[in-house]
Amino acid sequence: MVVVVIMTVIYYLLNPLFILLISPLFMGIIKKIKAMAQGRTGAPVWQPYFTLHKLFKKEIIYSDNSSFIMKVAPYLNIGFTIGAATLVPVLFLPPEGSVPANIILFLYLLVSAKFFMALAGLDAGSVFGGMGSSREMSLSAIAEPITIITFAAIAFVLNTTDITQMFATTASNSLTEFPTLLLTGVSLFIILIIETARVPVDNPETHLELTMVHEAMIIEQSGPNLALMEISHAVKQTLLMAVLINLLFPLGMPDSFTFAGVALGMVSFAAKGSILCVIIAIFETSLAKIRFFRLPSFFMVALFLSFVTIVFELIL
Amino acid sequence: MITTLLLVSMAIILAAGVLALSGLIQPNIVWRRLSLLLMLPGLAGIIVASVWVMAGDLQVLIPLFEVSELLAVNFYLDRLSAFFILIICVVSACVTVYSLGYVEHQPEPAQRQWSIGLMAIFILSMIGVVASENYFALLLNWEIMSLSSFFLVILERKQAENIKAGIYYLVMTQLSTVFLFFSCLVTYSSTGSMAVNASMPAMANLSLVLAGFLLGFGTKAGLIPLHKWLPYAHSAAPSNISALMSGVMLKVAIYGLARITLNLESIPLGWGLVLLGMGTLSAVLGVIYALKEHDLKKLLAYHSIENIGIIVIGLGLYSIFTFYSLELLALASLAGALFHSLNHALFKALLFMCSGNVINAVSTRNIEQMGGLVKRMPATAGIFLVGAAAISALPPLNGFASEILLFQSYLGAFQIPSLFVAIGVFASLAAFALMSALAAACFVKAFGITFLAIPRSEAAAQAHEASPSMIAAPAILAGLCVILGVGSFHFFNMMGLNLPVPNLLPVTIIIITVVLIAFLMIRYLKIPVRKIETWNCGSANIDSRTEYTATGFSQPILNFFSPIFRTREMVERSFTDVFRSVLHHGKAEIKTMQIFEERIYLPVARFAMRIGRWVSNWQNGDLDNFILYGFIAIVISILAAGWWL
Numbered sequence: 001m002v003v004v005v006i007m008t009v010i011y012y013l014l015n016p017l018f019i020l021l022i023s024p025l026f027m028g029i030i031k032k033i034k035a036m037a038q039g040r041t042g043a044p045v046w047q048p049y050f051t052l053h054k055l056f057k058k059e060i061i062y063s064d065n066s067s068f069i070m071k072v073a074p075y076l077n078i079g080f081t082i083g084a085a086t087l088v089p090v091l092f093l094p095p096e097g098s099v100p101a102n103i104i105l106f107l108y109l110l111v112s113a114k115f116f117m118a119l120a121g122l123d124a125g126s127v128f129g130g131m132g133s134s135r136e137m138s139l140s141a142i143a144e145p146i147t148i149i150t151f152a153a154i155a156f157v158l159n160t161t162d163i164t165q166m167f168a169t170t171a172s173n174s175l176t177e178f179p180t181l182l183l184t185g186v187s188l189f190i191i192l193i194i195e196t197a198r199v200p201v202d203n204p205e206t207h208l209e210l211t212m213v214h215e216a217m218i219i220e221q222s223g224p225n226l227a228l229m230e231i232s233h234a235v236k237q238t239l240l241m242a243v244l245i246n247l248l249f250p251l252g253m254p255d256s257f258t259f260a261g262v263a264l265g266m267v268s269f270a271a272k273g274s275i276l277c278v279i280i281a282i283f284e285t286s287l288a289k290i291r292f293f294r295l296p297s298f299f300m301v302a303l304f305l306s307f308v309t310i311v312f313e314l315i316l
Numbered sequence: 317m318i319t320t321l322l323l324v325s326m327a328i329i330l331a332a333g334v335l336a337l338s339g340l341i342q343p344n345i346v347w348r349r350l351s352l353l354l355m356l357p358g359l360a361g362i363i364v365a366s367v368w369v370m371a372g373d374l375q376v377l378i379p380l381f382e383v384s385e386l387l388a389v390n391f392y393l394d395r396l397s398a399f400f401i402l403i404i405c406v407v408s409a410c411v412t413v414y415s416l417g418y419v420e421h422q423p424e425p426a427q428r429q430w431s432i433g434l435m436a437i438f439i440l441s442m443i444g445v446v447a448s449e450n451y452f453a454l455l456l457n458w459e460i461m462s463l464s465s466f467f468l469v470i471l472e473r474k475q476a477e478n479i480k481a482g483i484y485y486l487v488m489t490q491l492s493t494v495f496l497f498f499s500c501l502v503t504y505s506s507t508g509s510m511a512v513n514a515s516m517p518a519m520a521n522l523s524l525v526l527a528g529f530l531l532g533f534g535t536k537a538g539l540i541p542l543h544k545w546l547p548y549a550h551s552a553a554p555s556n557i558s559a560l561m562s563g564v565m566l567k568v569a570i571y572g573l574a575r576i577t578l579n580l581e582s583i584p585l586g587w588g589l590v591l592l593g594m595g596t597l598s599a600v601l602g603v604i605y606a607l608k609e610h611d612l613k614k615l616l617a618y619h620s621i622e623n624i625g626i627i628v629i630g631l632g633l634y635s636i637f638t639f640y641s642l643e644l645l646a647l648a649s650l651a652g653a654l655f656h657s658l659n660h661a662l663f664k665a666l667l668f669m670c671s672g673n674v675i676n677a678v679s680t681r682n683i684e685q686m687g688g689l690v691k692r693m694p695a696t697a698g699i700f701l702v703g704a705a706a707i708s709a710l711p712p713l714n715g716f717a718s719e720i721l722l723f724q725s726y727l728g729a730f731q732i733p734s735l736f737v738a739i740g741v742f743a744s745l746a747a748f749a750l751m752s753a754l755a756a757a758c759f760v761k762a763f764g765i766t767f768l769a770i771p772r773s774e775a776a777a778q779a780h781e782a783s784p785s786m787i788a789a790p791a792i793l794a795g796l797c798v799i800l801g802v803g804s805f806h807f808f809n810m811m812g813l814n815l816p817v818p819n820l821l822p823v824t825i826i827i828i829t830v831v832l833i834a835f836l837m838i839r840y841l842k843i844p845v846r847k848i849e850t851w852n853c854g855s856a857n858i859d860s861r862t863e864y865t866a867t868g869f870s871q872p873i874l875n876f877f878s879p880i881f882r883t884r885e886m887v888e889r890s891f892t893d894v895f896r897s898v899l900h901h902g903k904a905e906i907k908t909m910q911i912f913e914e915r916i917y918l919p920v921a922r923f924a925m926r927i928g929r930w931v932s933n934w935q936n937g938d939l940d941n942f943i944l945y946g947f948i949a950i951v952i953s954i955l956a957a958g959w960w961l
Contacts, residue, residue, distance in 0.1 A: 060843055075835055
């Protein structure tokens with residue numbers, strides 16, 4: 001009993017902290033690879049850490065029109081995202097039943113973060129922010145059924161709605177036991193692209209009005225507030241990556257806490273995450289931005305694959 | 317003991333109503349305050365009684381009067397009816413507190429007296445419907461409920477559109493009574509029992525009875541396509557009444573559907589599928605219509621349709637899972653439906669009250685004329701934000717706690733043996749997820765455009781915060797929304813229900829801790845803060861015309877779903893030259909097609925009118941003709957009697 005409590009506490013401290021610390025690295029890797037693919041040298045992979053450090057020293061600028069929403073949104077955003085980070089084990093599996101790692105709860109914590117971010121976008125009365133909020137919520141609305149159906153398919157294949165148990169199942173079985181997970185893996189990858197505002201859905205490098213979604217929404221944020229927004233965006237990306245990695249390639253994930261196991265877990269997750277980052281970067285550079293109103297057809301690929309998974313599993 | 321408590325409490329509410337109406341002789345504020353305050357102990361008594369019944373799982377029969385077995389008015393309480401009575405009374409009590417301030421904003425003193433008196437009758441009749449032991453009492457209370465709410469809708473009768481909305485409502489609600497009447501009579505003739513809790517065996521005309529109940533209760537609940545009255549009536553009524561109608565009266569209809577479903581001895585699969593289908597349709601279309609709406613109260617009314625859809629989805633899933641004997645999933649869906657009934661009552665009443673505050677302050681219902689209210693009405697804005705977050709199903713609030721129950725039931729659908737039913741349920745799940753995300757988008761719009769940024773009109777810039785009672789009432793509901801959400805897991809455990817929901821308490825604690833750490837950290841860094849105007853790309857002063865509008869906000873989503881709206885675009889152009897290059901005169905119009913009105917309501921109405929005209933030809937007021945009809949009738953009856961006897 002005491003062991004379970006101690007392990008749970010360690011999990012609650014270590015898991016979000018590790019995700020928090022490694023997330024900017026993944027951002028940096030993607031930027032670096034993209035730069036290389038475009039024939040540039042690019043900033044070092046550590047650049048996001050320097051940027052965050054710089055932002056934490058800068059002053060905060062509020063608009064005359066903005067209200068308390070602008071002030072609380074960054075905190076709520078990081079709160080909800082870290083709350084979600086406690087539900088996705090990356091270093092070791094917490095004791096069974098100790099963490100309410102429900103998959104729907106995980107998704108809705110991310111939606112909550114987005115909700116307040118979108119409100120903050122409207123708060124300053126700037127058209128850029130409003131446009132970003134509007135587009136972000138629109139994309140989120142059409143992405144939501146895909147996300148839920150994909151996770152329904154995964155829940156169906158693995159016969160649980162608990163993320164911890166999902167990871168436990170995939171860790172103790174080989175992928176050949178669940179061939180349909182590969183289909184949902186493609187869907188998960190598309191969801192990852194959508195939710196992290198990447199090409200072809202959005203372009204994270206620009207503030208141009210053609211691509212303005214995520215970057216436009218946070219355009220009025222400054223200083224530490226902007227840093228919090230950037231961190232939670234990076235953490236969200238890591239979380240979705242972690243779901244994809246631990247479902248398909250759970251190798252190296254210990255099922256309980258040991259120092260050696262956690263060290264191994266850190267190294268293996270960092271390695272697998274870096275590989276996924278390279279894939280994301282290459283995917284991004286090889287595609288052009290899709291016109292905003294054409295996006296639903298791109299999303300439908302993911303919906304189709306997840307539905308096929310469900311139908312396959314129902315028939316078999 | 318419970319009998320006395322309940323009857324005395326109801327008598328107190330009735331006395332409060334009579335007091336308010338007798339104040340019509342000489343309207344004054346003391347009368348009104350007194351009668352409203354008198355209602356509170358009555359409602360509190362009924363709350364105690366219903367909690368008592370629920371806690372002890374009692375079944376209480378309260379005979380009132382009985383002419384015959386058919387014509388009896390008796391009350392009966394069990395867990396289900398006590399639960400719905402609890403919903404009615406909690407929301408009514410808050411609305412009563414709210415009305416202390418709100419009715420004083422109505423223009424005529426007589427109107428204020430009427431509104432309180434009718435409100436007391438309205439509340440009593442709703443309790444009566446839910447507490448009825450037999451169909452006669454149910455229909456009687458149902459009619460009182462419909463009529464009293466009709467008069468409340470047309471209370472502000474100076475505006476022509478309110479009268480139109482009232483008539484629309486009256487016709488639809490009478491139509492629902494006709495269907496209910498029919499089904500009650502058929503049930504009586506088949507089972508020989510008028511009791512509302514009599515179990516319904518698999519009889520020959522069961523589908524007919526169920527169709528009647530579905531149409532009757534569905535019309536009142538506002539299920540699409542029977543919903544058209546709802547946005548009109550809810551926006552025409554004063555805001556305290558909208559809160560009651562949307563928060564509570566729709567739940568009375570849900571009670572009817574739940575009661576019928578639980579009465580069925582063996583639930584037919586078709587019933588579950590029809591409920592699931594109608595629920596999904598209402599949920600998705602309700603929220604899409606809400607996105608298009610810029611009238612704050614109509615927007616909330618469309619969200620009521622959406623939430624009723626969610627509740628009916630829960631009942632549908634319950635029926636389907638019960639049909640396949642998947643007890644655990646059935647329990648989760650039923651609990652989800654009932655819990656969402658409570659939650660929707662709480663946050664929708666809250667939102668309508670806050671909209672009442674806002675509309676009083678800016679004298680318009682159009683959110684394009686609002687904006688910037690968060691600085692002028694901070695309390696209302698904060699409470700509205702809690703309600704908006706709850707209805708958007710954000711954890712850890714109560715809207716999420718009930719929707720996750722339904723999600724969990726949905727995710728168990730793969731246990732359904734029939735392939736087609738299972739695929740149908742998963743398709744419904746996709747629609748459910750879509751609805752949930754659209755609701756969040758819609759409330760970002762509703763809150764953002766109404767309360768944030770720069771005021772869009774002079775009235776919005778001059779707005780003032782509402783009076784204390786108009787803030788206290790929704791604030792209580794906001795508190796309940798938080799408590800019921802965070803503590804949902806513990807409440808279910810207390811009630812002995814073992815439901816597959818996550819405990820939201822640890823996550824809440826983590827979120828609060830992280831927010832505090834981040835806040836203290838930035839506080840420690842001593843970051844300088846500067847306030848300057850919003851960057852305006854170098855143009856002159858930025859004002860409300862350059863802001864993002866509600867129309868602009870919802871445009872991308874409406875564009876994605878444009879096939880649903882079926883807009884009609886008309887462009888007329890005339891040119892001054894033969895090359896058609898210099899425009900002389902042009903007119904362009906984009907109109908949304910009212911599909912349900914044009915395709916269902918109007919054809920039915922036209923058909924009824926045609927029959928009416930045909931009948932009126934016979935009734936020309938000529939005495940000779942009437943004697944002839946009488947003669948023909950007698951001959952036919954003699955012939956018929958001779959034929960059969």
